[in-house]
Amino acid sequence: MNIGEASGASGVSAKMIRYYEQIGLIAPKGRTESNYRVYGEEEVHVLRFIKRARSLGFSLDETETLLKLWQDKSRTSSAVKEIATTHINDLERRIAEMQGMVKTLKHLSHCCGGDHRPDCPILDDLAGESAA
Amino acid sequence: MNIGEASGASGVSAKMIRYYEQIGLIAPKGRTESNYRVYGEEEVHVLRFIKRARSLGFSLDETETLLKLWQDKSRTSSAVKEIATTHINDLERRIAEMQGMVKTLKHLSHCCGGDHRPDCPILDDLAGESAA
DNA sequence: TGTAAGGCTTCCCATCATGGGAAGGTCAAG
């Protein structure tokens, strides 16, 4: 399987597959005489694993750890669960942060006429001149 | 005022102040004979504006636009409100995305024993072998 | 068999916002 076919089969772009190889996440099964990367079903499986982990928001670092655990038959599920829990906490922290921004912005937007006049509570807030 | 003092007064690091200057967001009032940047209250005010905009999640591009609107006395509040609304929508989209991740991860975590055994629904999901 | 299209290779660059650090000039206090 060429890199293009592996890309199609996994949903990971060829560009990214090469990058993952560069950072040591996954290696091709081998190379052809003309130096083309060759992949098999196993590699495609790994690429799908990576893609799924990324779609759940895991960093490539975390993904690498998960990948190693996946391939380590003597792993403990607690090790995996810990990574997931940490990640959930991180996501929830970031969600809360953004929700705070949204709350403030909605309040300011609500107070802003949104018309042809220049008066704007949003700018007043940014300028530290909020009436509140 | 030196860059260090301006940094202290605005809460923006000296590194960032120089960067904002480089990308055209803000210029010092002038330079001393020995080439030190000189800032006044007005510049500090602008730096605080930038900092507040950043803390509400606006990109530097959006911040630049807001800054220009702030300084444009003939602006319309609708122009500002539109930027804010777009940003709110963007934040909400990202929040929803992360909430989806959290939901999935919590489900998987809940199903994972988190013990000394290797069986792990989280890894099974990543590997595309989820029982679901 | 020749050629054209499209896929592969490596290498460099850009993003976005921020920080780290080196090398060298300047200033103020002791």
Add this chain to the structure above:
DNA sequence: CTTGACCTTCCCATGATGGGAAGCCTTACA
């Protein structure tokens, strides 16, 4: 006059991804 704390510019790194160029390889078709 020295020392330490500042300032200057310049280069590099982050994380994950995409863009694109230059050059080689393969496949399909005339």
